[in-house]
Amino acid sequence: MRRRSGNPGGSLLIAALAALTLSACDRGAPETAIPEEAVIRLSDQFTSDFDLIDQHGRPVADEDFRGRTMVVYFGFATCPDVCPLALGLLSAALDELDENEREKIAPVFITVDPERDTPEALKAYLAFDERIIGLTGDAVAARKARESFKVYASKRPLPESALGYTMDHSSLFYVVDPQGRPRIAVHDTVNAEQLAAILRRQLS
Incomplete structure (x- = not known):
């Protein structure tokens, strides 16, 4: 499990999505x-136990996703690089899936x-893709x-920064089955096509 850290900076979500568009456009390969x-x-x-609040202020618990496969990523909104790239990857992987497959997935x-x-902060951060559910x-x-x-x-202090601190954290996608059992974790080193293929396997 890799540990990643971030220093304050601007959001790279748009850039990440643009970079991942190439992989998202490569549909139709026989096998990935x-x-x-x-x-x-x-x-x-x-386990997948949580009782949190979504970006719209509504209470959300793990039980609310029963019957769907969750793809869960942990990060933070002021992360300058790792989280935007991972969320861009997740967004591009969702684009690789067809509508029926996406209906069975809950990206969290x-x-x-x-x-x-x-x-409010999560709502602004995730505005690039309303399919992703932000929880705090x-x-x-x-x-x-x-x-x-x-x-x-x-938490890692940043005494020279106006933010005061950043968060060091692991960067993995956790795939949880429709019964609420975490089955696999996926490194963020995969590309969008590979992540989509992994999700298809979990749906089958």
Whole structure:
């Protein structure tokens, strides 16, 4: 599991999406090769328990997604590079899926920085793709969500920055089956076509 950190800077979501458009346009390949090292099988010690608030201020719990396959990514809205690239990758992978497949997927972004990531902040951050559901909550609820997925996240002070701190965190996509069981984690090193292929396999 790689640990990533970010320093303050402008959002790269638009740039990330533009860079990933090339992979999203390569539809029709017979089969997509998926590197074995990109996919981690998860044990029963991983759960998907959370009770949070979405970017519209509505309470959302893991049970609300039963019957759909969740793709969960943990990050934070002031992350300058890793999170925008990962969310751009997720957005491009959704574009690779057909409408019927997308209806079975719930793409979820859970903040590791609830202190700053209010529902309003997440709504603005995720405005580039309204399909992605942003979740936040108080410090206790956010910590419980991280613990259920065994996500690494740690505050790192930035004394020279106006933001004051950044968040070091792992960068993985967690795929949760329709019964709420986390099945696999996927490294963010895959491309959009590969991530889409992995999701199709989980839907079948």
